[in-house]
Amino acid sequence: MNTYSELISSIEESRTMAVSSLIKKLKAEGKNVLSFSAGEPDFPTPDFIKQAAIKAIHENFTRYTPNEGHPPLINAIIKKFREENNLEFNPNNILVSDGAKHSIYNLLMALCNPGDEVIFQAPYWVSYPEMAKLAQAVPVVIKAGVEQDYKITPLQLEKAITPKTKVFIFNTPSNPTGAIYSKEEILKLAEVLKDKNVYVISDEIYEKIIFDNEEHFSIGSIDYLNEKVITVNGVSKAYAMTGWRIGYAGGNTEVIKLARNLQSHSTSNAPSISQAAALAALTQTTDEISNMVEQFKTRRDFIHNSLNEIKGIKCPLPKGAFYVFFDVSEYYGSHINGYKVNDSNSFCNYLLNEEHVGLVPGAAFGNDNCVRMSYACSMDELKEGFARISRGLAKLN
Numbered sequence: 001m002n003t004y005s006e007l008i009s010s011i012e013e014s015r016t017m018a019v020s021s022l023i024k025k026l027k028a029e030g031k032n033v034l035s036f037s038a039g040e041p042d043f044p045t046p047d048f049i050k051q052a053a054i055k056a057i058h059e060n061f062t063r064y065t066p067n068e069g070h071p072p073l074i075n076a077i078i079k080k081f082r083e084e085n086n087l088e089f090n091p092n093n094i095l096v097s098d099g100a101k102h103s104i105y106n107l108l109m110a111l112c113n114p115g116d117e118v119i120f121q122a123p124y125w126v127s128y129p130e131m132a133k134l135a136q137a138v139p140v141v142i143k144a145g146v147e148q149d150y151k152i153t154p155l156q157l158e159k160a161i162t163p164k165t166k167v168f169i170f171n172t173p174s175n176p177t178g179a180i181y182s183k184e185e186i187l188k189l190a191e192v193l194k195d196k197n198v199y200v201i202s203d204e205i206y207e208k209i210i211f212d213n214e215e216h217f218s219i220g221s222i223d224y225l226n227e228k229v230i231t232v233n234g235v236s237k238a239y240a241m242t243g244w245r246i247g248y249a250g251g252n253t254e255v256i257k258l259a260r261n262l263q264s265h266s267t268s269n270a271p272s273i274s275q276a277a278a279l280a281a282l283t284q285t286t287d288e289i290s291n292m293v294e295q296f297k298t299r300r301d302f303i304h305n306s307l308n309e310i311k312g313i314k315c316p317l318p319k320g321a322f323y324v325f326f327d328v329s330e331y332y333g334s335h336i337n338g339y340k341v342n343d344s345n346s347f348c349n350y351l352l353n354e355e356h357v358g359l360v361p362g363a364a365f366g367n368d369n370c371v372r373m374s375y376a377c378s379m380d381e382l383k384e385g386f387a388r389i390s391r392g393l394a395k396l397n
């Protein structure tokens, strides 16, 4: 009999992808399913970016680029980090990868030895625990529930750090909660990290999708943490470019060098054409991004207000990204026709089967009291989705 890698066999399928597959299956059966599971903007990639890619093809920019990235893109990333994040880098500090996901994976692989601990909070992005396991590290989760606005405290961080802690993954604005850590909150977390031998991977992929005059602050810009923080970003969410697969990391030369080595033997350079497109995204100005954020805000306001009208739902106001993450635990224990809702999976299954609404169970993000709803969809879909959710919940006893 064949045996397979024990390590890879221990990794779970991405649960957000599993939900999407189920929704696709129901749609293929002809069901009118409304899916709110999308982890990507519903807007098309702006035209000037597409044009840059087309130009790159016509100019035969179709060969390998340097493994670490196309030099003009690296320079644009350095400029972006300097001007927007107060981070000072030279080309040796940068790695361009196939999406931010790939950058984070490369970094964890570069940093961790078997048994090292990788800390992050729950609710977390689904890939953090599995990536930590792939790096043979031990995921350590700090719980931050709705009662603390899904944000950890410095004391919680302090308590979670042990001599084995290697990395703290920090994500603001957050997927799935949309929570944003203020500069003051980040400074307090940084104090905890000050004398510790812990690296920080700062995942800032939702940086540009923020509302209510909130300001994004990069933990890497704190002087005394400078050498320990690797900042990750990308073009997927900010420029509606999820399929182009460009992400990047900036940080400590030694860590970046190791991550580059790993990338050089696995995927090599990110696609040349996508790099040309990303260069346009980072260097040309446009209204399209702010229009997109404006529309996300209108939708957020609608769905946040509406959900809070439903008895038993607790939905804090997300300050960024394009998700609402709401507590539905008051419905646990209710039932209908012999079907019992007792966790986020059974809650989502009920709404999917009964009302054909696709939400993602909070269990996928480490918080079983909640569910995630993406508002990367039209206002009409949101209105109809809300109507279905309230109708479905009203039927539960």
Ligand SMILES: Cc1ncc(COP(=O)(O)O)c(C=O)c1O
Binding pocket: 039, 098, 099, 100, 101, 102, 125, 171, 174, 175, 203, 205, 233, 234, 235, 236, 242, 245, 246, 247
């Ligand atoms: C928090 C977070 N980080 C990283 C990523 C990866 O983005 P990409 O690989 O498309 O750049 C995602 C995508 O969903 C995300 O939600």
